[in-house]
Amino acid sequence: MKAVVCQNQQLEVRELPEPIPEPGQVLVKVLRCGICGSDLHVRQHCDHWGQIMSRSGYHSLKSSAQAVVFGHEFSAEVLDYGPGTKPKLKPGTPVVALPFLRRGERIEALGLSEHCGGAYAERMLVQDSMMLAIPNGLDPRVAALTEPMAVAWHAVRRSELKKSDVAVVIGCGPVGLATICLLKAKGVKTVVASDFAPGRRALAKACGADVVLNPGEDSPFKDWKDWGCIGDLPGLLDLAMTTREQLGRLPVPWWQAWRLAEALGAVPKRPVVFECVGAPGVLQNLINGAPQMTRIVVVGVCMQPDQIEPAMAINKEIELRFVLGYSPLEFRDTLHAMADGKVRCEQLLTGEVGLAGVDAAFTALKDPNRHAKILIDPASSLTAPA
Incomplete structure (x- = not known):
């Protein structure tokens, strides 16, 4: 299959082996993948980022010399399940997934791991327990913004x-x-x-x-x-003294009045x-x-x-x-809020490219007046954001 590989700060379309799902994993066809700001950062600062992550206990991407397939904001379509994995969604079902995959005793971050490729690819693996069906016919382009x-x-x-x-x-x-x-x-x-x-x-x-x-x-x-x-420290001091003086004129102990005011939200x-x-x-x-x-x-x-x-x-x-990331519940609630029309975010989408256009998309995203979120469509032949 084709995928975009980042190595030594270079982005290149390569032929990679087909991913094979293990127990608890699902093979999916990538429909859309967003280019995240963290992808741009890691491309340029992978060595430093790897050091920071290693100090946090995550050791799967340490050096820009490692080959990695980015992509953790995606929508996809179910293709097949790993052995012993009960199919909860039919093949062809459009889905999103939290970008984490079990690999032995470790949990890998999809798109930020040398061992588990992300969605800058035609196909990828996701964890069955992290996968959610896209509800209410939500456009897969918009669903890719769930993450x-x-x-x-x-x-x-x-x-x-x-x-x-x-x-x-x-x-x-x-x-x-x-x-x-x-x-x-x-x-x-x-x-x-x-x-x-x-x-x-x-x-x-x-x-x-x-x-x-x-x-x-x-x-x-x-x-x-x-x-x-x-606005400033003198203002805070004046508020404290003035409040004390005003409460002191009441026929009750000022400290009791102060506690009551705080309890009622007067802060x-x-x-x-x-x-x-x-x-x-x-x-x-x-x-x-x-x-x-x-x-x-x-x-x-x-x-x-x-x-x-x-x-x-x-x-x-x-x-x-x-703050860091989100919980599985927050991810699920965000997806449904988007699908129910409670959150409108399609205005963030400003362009699309195919795999061959990813490098050009990274360049385009350096201009803050041109684009916000560029999506990758692995089935597209576009070589520049459109």
């Missing part, structure tokens, strides 16, 4: 924001756009999106962002007073920021510019070392939350 949309849903859930909170999305690439879609599906009233690229700002608006701005011209936190937030407002860029310096810029007590959810994967000033974060009581 990145699940990443965004996990980030939104981990943020613990309320519908009345202000959400600020920094970076409107595919992850940022997916986050905007999920925030609006959740019913968040005010979503602020920030990106330097006009094309991405237009997509952010199409995804439902209420305020879209260029950070080179406006701060995403310029309206903090309208949000009811506290300072703060925005929830989704950092979806993943570049050095972004976190510190957010710490510098955000109001007091801002919660920052780090979704973007920065592949280089970075620095922050903890003292500034402490003075502002900034909360940092780093």
Whole structure:
């Protein structure tokens, strides 16, 4: 079968042996596969990424010299089952799957392993227990977005924001756009999106962002007073002292009144920021510019070392939350929300290529004004995004 292999930072279409399913595995025909930002990062920074993953206990991709077939955002069609595996879906059924495969006692990440190829290929293996039928006739092109949309849903859930909170999305690439879609599906009233690229700002608006701005011209936190937030440390000190003085005038002990107010939710407002860029310096810029007590959810994967000033974060009581992936339940719920029309994300799709066009697609994705999500159709002959 044909597949795109990445080795020594080069992408090449090669003939590979047909994958043979083992017990608990399913052979599928790839219908569509999204090119993820992590694919672009790993291509350029595989050695460093491998070191980080090894320190985390994952040892299946350590060096750019290894040959790997990328692709973990995909839709597919059932072909055959491994020995002893009870067929739960008929051949020809369109499916998606969490990109993980058991290999002996180890679990491999599909598309990020030398041993288990991903969906930049005509066919691949998936784990039977990780496979889900695509419901309601959802277009396989859109279904291929289940994985990145699940990443965004996990980030939104981990943020613990309320519908009345202000959400600020920094970076409107595919992850940022997916986050905007999920925030609006959740019913968040005010979503602020920030990106330097006009094309991405237009997509952010199409995804439902209420305020879209260029950070080179406006701060995403310029309206903090309208949000009811506290802008700096003197403001927080003034709130503490003023509140104490006002409660002291009541005919009850001030500390009892304070506890009651906190129990009723009378606490300072703060925005929830989704950092979806993943570049050095972004976190510190957010710490510098955000109001007091801002919660920052780090979704973007920065592949280089970075620095922050903890003292500034402490003075502002900034909360940092780093998020990873999604659970099987979040993946399933995301798929059904898309199929039921509760989450609309087709606007993220900006191009398609065949296997021979993957290298050109990687180049095209360097221009943030041209594309958001490019899909690979292994049956297509397109050599450039269309």
